[in-house]
Amino acid sequence: MSVQGINVGYTYQPGDKVVMSFWVRNIGNQHSDSYSLDFYAYSSYEYIGIGSSNSFEGLSPGEQDLQGAWCYLPGDIPPGDYSVHGVLNCSNDVDTTNNTGDYSSITVIGPDPQNLQIQSVDTVDGIYQPGDPIIVSVSIQNLGGASIDNYTIDYYVSTDTVITVDDHKIKSLSHASLMMPDEYDSFDTTCQLPADISLGKYYIGIIITYPDGGDSENVAFDSTPIYIGVPADLAIQSVDATNGTYSPCDQIVVQSLIENVGQQTSDNYSIDYYASTDSIITTTDYKIGHTDQSGLSAGEQHNFDTTCQFPLNISMGNYYIGVIVACSNDIDAENDVMYDGGTIRIILPLDSVSGRLKYQDRDGGEYPIRYALVKICDGNTDQLLEETYTDGNGNYSVRVANDGQSVQDIYVNVYTEGVSGAYPDAMSKICSVRDDIFHEIYYLKSDLYPNPQDASVVINMTAHGDSGEFMVYDSIVEGFEKAWEFFVIELSEVCAYWPCEEDMSYYDPCDWGIYIAQEDRGDRDVVMHEYGHYISQTYHFAQGAVGDSAMHIWNADLRRFPEVNRTDEEARNLAFREAWASLFSIATQYGDTGYPYAGDTKYQDMDEGSGEVFEIDLERDRGSRYSPGEFYENMNCCALWDIFDDESVGDIYLDLLSDLSLSMIWTVSRDYRPDDIIDFWKNWFASYEFERQMKYIFRAHNMPFARPEKPVTPAPNSPPVADAGPDQTVDHVHAGGAQVYFDGSGSYDPDGDDLTYEWRNAGHVMSKNVTTIRTMPPGTTTITLAVSDGQEYGYDTVVITVVPTDPNTWITE
Numbered sequence: 001m002s003v004q005g006i007n008v009g010y011t012y013q014p015g016d017k018v019v020m021s022f023w024v025r026n027i028g029n030q031h032s033d034s035y036s037l038d039f040y041a042y043s044s045y046e047y048i049g050i051g052s053s054n055s056f057e058g059l060s061p062g063e064q065d066l067q068g069a070w071c072y073l074p075g076d077i078p079p080g081d082y083s084v085h086g087v088l089n090c091s092n093d094v095d096t097t098n099n100t101g102d103y104s105s106i107t108v109i110g111p112d113p114q115n116l117q118i119q120s121v122d123t124v125d126g127i128y129q130p131g132d133p134i135i136v137s138v139s140i141q142n143l144g145g146a147s148i149d150n151y152t153i154d155y156y157v158s159t160d161t162v163i164t165v166d167d168h169k170i171k172s173l174s175h176a177s178l179m180m181p182d183e184y185d186s187f188d189t190t191c192q193l194p195a196d197i198s199l200g201k202y203y204i205g206i207i208i209t210y211p212d213g214g215d216s217e218n219v220a221f222d223s224t225p226i227y228i229g230v231p232a233d234l235a236i237q238s239v240d241a242t243n244g245t246y247s248p249c250d251q252i253v254v255q256s257l258i259e260n261v262g263q264q265t266s267d268n269y270s271i272d273y274y275a276s277t278d279s280i281i282t283t284t285d286y287k288i289g290h291t292d293q294s295g296l297s298a299g300e301q302h303n304f305d306t307t308c309q310f311p312l313n314i315s316m317g318n319y320y321i322g323v324i325v326a327c328s329n330d331i332d333a334e335n336d337v338m339y340d341g342g343t344i345r346i347i348l349p350l351d352s353v354s355g356r357l358k359y360q361d362r363d364g365g366e367y368p369i370r371y372a373l374v375k376i377c378d379g380n381t382d383q384l385l386e387e388t389y390t391d392g393n394g395n396y397s398v399r400v401a402n403d404g405q406s407v408q409d410i411y412v413n414v415y416t417e418g419v420s421g422a423y424p425d426a427m428s429k430i431c432s433v434r435d436d437i438f439h440e441i442y443y444l445k446s447d448l449y450p451n452p453q454d455a456s457v458v459i460n461m462t463a464h465g466d467s468g469e470f471m472v473y474d475s476i477v478e479g480f481e482k483a484w485e486f487f488v489i490e491l492s493e494v495c496a497y498w499p500c501e502e503d504m505s506y507y508d509p510c511d512w513g514i515y516i517a518q519e520d521r522g523d524r525d526v527v528m529h530e531y532g533h534y535i536s537q538t539y540h541f542a543q544g545a546v547g548d549s550a551m552h553i554w555n556a557d558l559r560r561f562p563e564v565n566r567t568d569e570e571a572r573n574l575a576f577r578e579a580w581a582s583l584f585s586i587a588t589q590y591g592d593t594g595y596p597y598a599g600d601t602k603y604q605d606m607d608e609g610s611g612e613v614f615e616i617d618l619e620r621d622r623g624s625r626y627s628p629g630e631f632y633e634n635m636n637c638c639a640l641w642d643i644f645d646d647e648s649v650g651d652i653y654l655d656l657l658s659d660l661s662l663s664m665i666w667t668v669s670r671d672y673r674p675d676d677i678i679d680f681w682k683n684w685f686a687s688y689e690f691e692r693q694m695k696y697i698f699r700a701h702n703m704p705f706a707r708p709e710k711p712v713t714p715a716p717n718s719p720p721v722a723d724a725g726p727d728q729t730v731d732h733v734h735a736g737g738a739q740v741y742f743d744g745s746g747s748y749d750p751d752g753d754d755l756t757y758e759w760r761n762a763g764h765v766m767s768k769n770v771t772t773i774r775t776m777p778p779g780t781t782t783i784t785l786a787v788s789d790g791q792e793y794g795y796d797t798v799v800i801t802v803v804p805t806d807p808n809t810w811i812t813e
Helices: 467-485 524-540 570-587 633-644 665-673 677-688 693-701
Strands: 002-007 017-025 037-043 046-052 064-072 079-090 098-101 106-108 115-124 132-141 152-157 170-177 184-192 200-209 219-221 226-227 234-241 251-260 269-276 285-295 303-311 317-327 337-345 352-360 366-368 374-377 384-389 395-399 407-417 431-434 444-447 461-463 496-497 506-508 514-515 601-605 612-618 728-731 738-741 756-763 764-767 771-777 779-788 793-803
Touching: 002 079, 002 269, 017 046, 017 079, 037 064, 037 132, 046 064, 046 079, 046 251, 064 756, 115 200, 115 251, 132 200, 219 269, 219 374, 219 570, 219 665, 226 728, 234 337, 234 467, 234 756, 251 269, 251 285, 251 317, 285 366, 352 467, 374 395, 384 395, 407 467, 431 467, 467 496, 467 524, 467 665, 496 524, 524 570, 524 601, 570 601, 570 633, 570 677, 633 665, 633 677, 633 693, 665 677, 677 693, 677 771
Parallel strands: 352 461, 431 496, 496 514, 728 793
Antiparallel strands: 002 017, 017 064, 037 046, 037 079, 079 098, 079 106, 115 132, 132 184, 152 170, 152 200, 170 184, 200 219, 200 226, 234 251, 251 303, 269 285, 269 317, 285 303, 317 337, 352 366, 352 395, 374 384, 374 407, 407 431, 407 444, 506 514, 601 612, 738 771, 756 764, 756 779, 779 793
């Protein structure tokens, strides 16, 4: 038996859990007995025992086995650098000279004597006046190895998030109570804002000092600002559009009156103008104009006219004209939207063809086909007459030249292909969706309609849910739109293929293509995940080598699974690559609940055959069993998610960071091009601070490089007691021998842990049940029962003697 490779290597504190993996191979010519390893930390010619592995089943000649084990460093191990040795134990091993394998080095650091860390700071959000009281809630914890008997908290109000002693101090509070190691405390303090403080936006923060501050992080703030004095508040007082009847591309003058009803000067602001079929004005309506304006002082009004223009593809009907105001320091968004109470009418020229194009999802819900190519063709010759594109609501409109004689009937085709310039302010075609055999673009064709002569023609179409090409197309459009919205980037056209020849969806970095499986057509999370890979390749991050296979499992150690062995670097690269793609898919859709299985904290993939939904929750997927977290896709993704999200479930401390715009995560990814989560961690601090928050998040997801928070003292474990029952002597009753009943129900665990069972014959497992019936051969056979509580094994043997009898008496059937 030979130990051929062992992997581990991080910084630890005394009492920390050390997780390791190792290869063992039987290089002999006979089957080995079961084996185990003892582990030692070696430094300065001294060996310190740190634990033992479970017992593993023996190996056949030439067989090798990849196993894992964990143990705890002693609580009194001195700080320093160590190499860790594993010594293999096997009862029938012929050569013990190759039974030791060296780990990569580890470093043991001592616990901080005192380490008082701020866990949270929270104020009552709102608007205050100079001199007002304000309540500040603080949570702290002693994460060091020694008690703290006094400390001081100074409370500050700051114009930025960098809290220093030069800010306005609003309270100083001394605490003389004793805080023991690991003790946690939270309390509210009433502070008072200065009477002479200027009006504006402020952050509340604290600084903690105590006699031996160590290297603890003693500054923190509430990330949500307060306002002293009513901030700028732009309110739309009136909107007045010129009444009348209009056609596509006509201009309309809109008058707006804006007033700053707040107490502070506003920043510069912008106004977007919309035409809406109802009185609810949103950004999904037809945008008809835009203007930028200078800021307004408190009480100031601005009255102005703006010339807007209706889009070419606006549909016929009655419309409300409305405006939406955007200003960076506007406190109240509810008064930033208004519309003219009257309506205007849009009519279409007599030679126009218009309509709305939609598709159905798998459940029958209808959605617009957005920014897609539309062609108007001669119903007799199939000659192209005109082409246009749909807008964000699936509407199209185009004038068709007609001499009244040559063209009698027409039809409309809409394609799974974008059009350059269709998406507002962008030139990208976004995508095309093709079949995976002939690479042809899909289209939906209408019935024949009369060529418009004396009246305009309206042709509406809906792609039914039994197909999937427009589902895939719209999900990629959504990915493009989210990248534009969150990252302010315009991505080039990407080709998608549906249904692909494989039974699972994937992104091919060689041809930059997105391949969607048949059953993933309606799974927006899946399609946008693959689009996330397209983004990372375009911007050259998350591109590190992943070995010969990119197969991955959400909650598996990617060094060994699925059925592939990777180096540590390859496993980290793959975990981060997939985590980024999932984060893009779920985070950018978060809060958008208008599409099935979208908009929440979950990645969802529905099996169309069974109707079951594979579901993973980025908010809840945490657990000590995923360690080290850097090799797990779920731990990578959930750590990134907790940087993004500010509404953590079940752990208020993961609310300390909020990057809902994804601007910080995107900046680190784009500018530093990390290949794995360790690269991301290191480069984060080149651009941002939040060290305390980042450490907590990464430690919560078992990232060893973020250093464990505190020493862990393992609970003692009592090994289980195996009971294989009494020895048995039975008669030889048929040609195979005799049937023997084995009963291990007398086994137990002193700690009450659940047990697993293995009945072994010459090292081979013949059953994993508590009881079993087996045919035993003539003669004497010793059977071993091995029971495990998940940490240690207990063994017992039973001797079975099959006594020879007259063959004439044997049972023949």
